[in-house]
Amino acid sequence: MSATEYDASTALIVVDMQNDFAHPDGSLFVECGDQLVEPINIEIATAAQARSVIVVTQDWHPGTTPHFIDDGGVWPTHCVAGTWGADLIDGLDPDSRASAVIRKGTNGEDGYSAFSMREPGGIVDIPTGLAGLLRERGIERVVVCGIATDVCVSATALSATKAGFNTTVLWDSTRPVSADNATITRVLSEFADALVTVIGAPA
Ligand SMILES: [Zn+2]
Numbered sequence: 001m002s003a004t005e006y007d008a009s010t011a012l013i014v015v016d017m018q019n020d021f022a023h024p025d026g027s028l029f030v031e032c033g034d035q036l037v038e039p040i041n042i043e044i045a046t047a048a049q050a051r052s053v054i055v056v057t058q059d060w061h062p063g064t065t066p067h068f069i070d071d072g073g074v075w076p077t078h079c080v081a082g083t084w085g086a087d088l089i090d091g092l093d094p095d096s097r098a099s100a101v102i103r104k105g106t107n108g109e110d111g112y113s114a115f116s117m118r119e120p121g122g123i124v125d126i127p128t129g130l131a132g133l134l135r136e137r138g139i140e141r142v143v144v145c146g147i148a149t150d151v152c153v154s155a156t157a158l159s160a161t162k163a164g165f166n167t168t169v170l171w172d173s174t175r176p177v178s179a180d181n182a183t184i185t186r187v188l189s190e191f192a193d194a195l196v197t198v199i200g201a202p203a
Pocket of ligand 1 (some may be wrong): 059060061075078105130
C-alpha cells in the first residue's frame with residue numbers, strides 16, 4: 001500500500017535513485033538506499049494509476065566540477081554523466097511511467113534541489129524548469145521521496161513549498177547521508193517551519 005494518496009493534480013518526485021547513492025557499490029552510497037526500491041515502486045505504481053505526474057531526478061555532473069572534493073568541493077566524485085554511477089538503480093520502475101526526468105548539476109553546478117541549481121559558493125538560483133512544467137500540468141501538490149533525506153530530498157521539498165506547491169515528504173521512502181539525531185532534528189524542523197507535511201516522521 002502506498003504511503004499517501006495521489007490524484008491528477010499531484011506530482012510524485014523520485015529524487016536521485018542512482019547507483020552512486022543507492023547501490024552498495026556506489027561512490028557515495030547512502031546506507032540502506034537500496035532498500036528504497038521496493039517502497040518507491042509502490043508509490044510510482046499508485047501514482048501512475050491515479051494519473052499523477054511522475055518526475056525522476058538524476059544528479060548529472062561533468063567529470064570535473066568544484067562540486068567534487070578533487071576540485072575543491074565537498075563530495076567524492078559521483079554521478080558523472082553517462083556512467084554507471086549516474087544510472088538509475090536496477091529494479092526501479094519509472095522508465096515507462098516518468099513524465100519528466102530532471103537532470104541537475106549538468107554544467108558543474110551544485111544540484112541539490114530538483115527545482116533549482118546553484119554555482120558552488122554562489123548565491124543565485126538557476127531554475128531547472130520543473131516548477132513551470134508542474135504548473136503547466138495543473139499540479140498543486142508535490143510528494144517527495146528518494147535520496148538523500150538531508151540533502152537533495154530536503155532541498156527539493158523546501159523549494160517545492162517555496163514555489164507554492166503543497167508539499168509532502170514520505171519519510172520512510174527516504175534515507176539520509178547523516179543519520180545522527182542533530183541532522184534529523186534539523187531537517188524535521190526545517191520541514192515544519194516551511195509547512196512541509198512529513199508522513200512517517202520519527203517521533
Ligand atoms: Zn552531486
